[in-house]
Amino acid sequence: MRFGVVVFPGSNCDHDAYHVISKVIGQPVDFIWHKQTSLGEYDAVILPGGFSYGDYLRAGALARFSPIMGAVREFAARGGFVLGICNGFQILCESGLLPGALMRNRGRRFICEFVHVRVEATDTPFTHLYRKGQVLQLPIAHGEGNYYCDPETLAELRRENRIVFRYCDAQGRVTEAANPNGSLDNIAGICNRGRNVLGMMPHPERAAEEILGSSDGRALFQSLALVLAAMTRE
Amino acid sequence: MRATVHVRLKKSVLDPQGQAIHHAVRTLGYEGIREIRQGKFFEIELEDSISPERARALLEELARDVLANPVLEEYWVEIEGGTP
Numbered sequence: 001m002r003f004g005v006v007v008f009p010g011s012n013c014d015h016d017a018y019h020v021i022s023k024v025i026g027q028p029v030d031f032i033w034h035k036q037t038s039l040g041e042y043d044a045v046i047l048p049g050g051f052s053y054g055d056y057l058r059a060g061a062l063a064r065f066s067p068i069m070g071a072v073r074e075f076a077a078r079g080g081f082v083l084g085i086c087n088g089f090q091i092l093c094e095s096g097l098l099p100g101a102l103m104r105n106r107g108r109r110f111i112c113e114f115v116h117v118r119v120e121a122t123d124t125p126f127t128h129l130y131r132k133g134q135v136l137q138l139p140i141a142h143g144e145g146n147y148y149c150d151p152e153t154l155a156e157l158r159r160e161n162r163i164v165f166r167y168c169d170a171q172g173r174v175t176e177a178a179n180p181n182g183s184l185d186n187i188a189g190i191c192n193r194g195r196n197v198l199g200m201m202p203h204p205e206r207a208a209e210e211i212l213g214s215s216d217g218r219a220l221f222q223s224l225a226l227v228l229a230a231m232t233r234e
Numbered sequence: 235m236r237a238t239v240h241v242r243l244k245k246s247v248l249d250p251q252g253q254a255i256h257h258a259v260r261t262l263g264y265e266g267i268r269e270i271r272q273g274k275f276f277e278i279e280l281e282d283s284i285s286p287e288r289a290r291a292l293l294e295e296l297a298r299d300v301l302a303n304p305v306l307e308e309y310w311v312e313i314e315g316g317t318p
Contacts, residue, residue: 058303065300094303101305108250148247148306182248 001228003029004042006072008063013049013085016205021046024208025221034066043228044081045072047088049141049203059102059144060090069095081125081224082197086142089189089199098192098199099157100149102142106182110143114213115180117188117202118168121161124195125227129219135172136165136216138202140180145201147183147190157190165189165200235280236314237293241302242273276301289313 003021007014014031021029032039039045052063063069069091076082076097084092092098105111114137119130130136149157157163165188169178174186181201189200204217243249252271259267280289293311302309 057301061300061303093305099305101303103247103306104250106248106250108254150305 004032005046008034008052010052011050017048020205020208034068039071047084049086060094063091064094084199092199099153103146112141117165121164126198129223137214145181147187237278238312239276241309
């Protein structure tokens with residue numbers, strides 16, 4: 001089992017992701033420079049948070065043309081596991097690997113705080129260790145996290161149970177007041193139809209150890225490691 | 235040959251930046267302004283060898299695939315001296 005963390009110019013959560021995989025989950029992991037054109041032997045790839053290319057043009061818009069993204073697209077099409085966190089989610093949307101787009105926050109401000117999110121789908125390799133309806137405490141840190149898609153896409157996401165996380169209050173109620181950025185339907189994370197590509201604005205890698213205020217994000221990486229371990233045994 | 239690609243949020247998409255500017259403008263005392271929406275444009279210098287027809291096709295493609303995100307934005311291409 002081998003994890004890869006893609007490093008774009010301007011990524012800044014790459015080391016956090018690397019730390020969680022190597023030290024908290026205890027699995028082998030490498031950084032992958034965005035100029036590489038192949039993903040070699042990796043079993044799971046993380047597109048980390050940050051400000052790739054300074055968010056020039058639009059958040060994630062230029063990273064999508066990095067050489068590594070061709071390999072990420074092929075990897076995802078083969079069923080490889082791809083996790084996009086924050087800027088990584090924006091890149092996945094810009095690349096067309098996930099539908100919709102992340103717009104400027106409704107309140108216009110950059111938001112950096114702990115929020116509650118409810119686990120809506122547990123039938124993914126990233127979330128099977130969570131309980132459906134479980135409320136997690138995870139930090140967000142973004143200026144463009146306002147998820148938007150057209151009504152047809154939203155209907156499809158709902159029908160196919162591809163909304164994986166939604167912003168909620170501490171009791172798990174999905175309310176307008178608990179929506180930090182104006183996201184459509186309180187969407188905090190979605191997956192693709194094959195359920196092997198997950199994009200999310202909250203940062204599970206920043207909430208994987210008690211000392212950081214929450215360890216609710218740890219099970220996401222453990223879920224992935226368990227699935228990969230089972231696949232390796234087969 | 236010079237061209238401009240204009241990009242703006244679709245009308246159906248909320249523009250918080252435009253709203254903030256509008257609010258500030260009203261606070262400053264300007265009257266008679268109903269709405270402000272913010273967009274952007276790209277000034278593009280084309281090689282002389284390229285025909286206007288080819289330039290238009292090229293810029294339409296560039297706008298759709300790179301300069302605009304069609305999920306949120308609409309765009310139009312203007313070529314200097316050409317028909318809009």
